[in-house]
Amino acid sequence: MSDSGEFKRDTEYIPDRITKDARKPEHGPVEGELWPVEPGRYRLVAAKACPWANRSIIVRNLLGLEDVISMGLCGPTHDERSWTFDLDPGGRDPVLGYERLQEAYLKRFPDYSRGITVPAVVDIESGGVVTNDYPWITHDFFFEWRDHHRPDAPDLWPxxxxxxxxxxxxxxxxxxxxxxxxxxxxxxxxxxxxxxxxxxxxxxxxxxxxxxxxxxxxxxxxxxxxxxxxxxxxxxxxxxxxxxxxxxxxxxxxxxxxxxxxxxxxxxFGDTIDFFQIKKHYYVVHKNINPTGIVPKGPDTSVWLTPHGRDGL
Known part of the structure; x- marks a missing residue:
């Protein structure tokens, strides 16, 4: 937060990239380590409540990477420490075995002191986080994982x-x-x-x-x-x-x-949206804005399925 009351987002993310053959990418940061594209090696940890993580879920779906990059989902609420896997049986991610996403960050960076954010890509074998740099996660899903896209995947970056x-x-x-x-x-x-x-x-x-x-x-x-x-x-x-x-x-x-x-x-797109989780996240986690923790009952979400009339454009 600035002295004038303006919200300032922390945009310092783990700059590692996953690229084909761990090559140097043509676009974006290369300050971190380069990891090789390898089906089955990584797990995308996301949350349907979070708009930044929601992007990665959508792109993974559109490109058909579901069988190549596994996904774990955190619940909609968290405390100051970390997002948690409270949606899974026993409150643990079934692949990583973690209760909190924080464990993946600390596994690789024992002194990690920044925010524990989603989405994050985790190396399954080591259990350590690879990157949480969300714009480049989706960018690289398209450019670096092309060999594993479904045949009719859209060209998201013409x-x-x-x-x-x-x-x-x-x-x-x-x-x-x-x-x-x-x-x-x-x-x-x-x-x-x-x-x-x-x-x-x-x-x-x-x-x-x-x-x-x-x-x-x-x-x-x-x-x-x-x-x-x-x-x-x-x-x-x-x-x-x-x-x-x-x-x-x-x-x-x-x-x-x-x-x-x-x-x-x-x-x-729409099948990644969970309005209950979205509302619960914002209205429960942001106690400084909504101290009662009451989650609104509305609005009516059935309107999202009404005809859009955009086909002719």
Whole structure:
């Protein structure tokens, strides 16, 4: 948190990458170690409650990597120490044997003192965390694990759109993905209102963009859509009220709402969304915002299955 009350996200993640033959990648950080692509070696640890982890679940599904990279899911609530595997029998991940994700971090870095975040990729044999750098986890699922994609996997990073797509994703990250948190965790009126204005300016830009095209980059789904979707899926259920992002609801923005439903009804997207877990995470874990821990009963989630009318764009 800055002196002005602005929320500052800690973006210092474990910079290791998993690449084909542990090669140096063409894009992104190489400050950490390079690990080889190896089916069955790694376990993705995620949580359906978390939007950043939700991305990795969706991309893994879209690319057909379910039989290549196993997945463990943490429950929606956690304490200051770590996410836990309380959804599994006995409260332990059946592959790693851990009760807490923290154990994988400490297995590799005994003095690890930063946040224990999801998603994280864990080396099954050693039990140690490999990386928690979520933007590069999904990027590398596409570029480095290509030999293991299903035959009809979507091209999430079209070469001819990459430069524009990265600009779009950069704005979405700062103003929308992180923008809702900048609203919710602001500790001054000025910081909150500045974040609020930036968020809705970006949503208006997206509303205009999506009124003329089915997906963010045109007629096909890309990584940019995955990144925006996980925030939109949580907007009315959490961010509108809990984070005070209340100029309007998602359901009141015709293009964005139709777009969000279009993705929700696409295999690999909506089946990763658990509204109960999402609400429980935010309203129970954020005690400074919601000290009672009461989880709202609404909104009605059946509206996500109503016709979206986007097929013709």
């Amino acid at each position: 070469d001819d759109l990459r430069e524009e797509m990265e600009d779009v994703m950069e704005r979405i990250y700062h103003e929308v993905n992180n923008g809702v948190y900048r609203c919710g965790f602001a500790s001054s009126q000025e910081a909150y209102e500045e974040a609020y204005d930036r968020l809705f300016a970006a949503l208006d830009w997206l509303e205009d963009r999506l009124s003329e095209r089915r997906y963010l980059m045109g007629p096909q789904i890309t990584e940019a859509d995955v990144r925006l979707f996980t925030t939109l899926a949580r907007f009315d259920a959490v961010y509108h009220g809990h984070f005070k992002c209340n100029r309007n609801k998602l359901t009141e923005m015709p293009a964005l709402w139709g777009y969000a439903r279009d993705l929700f009804q696409t295999p690999g």
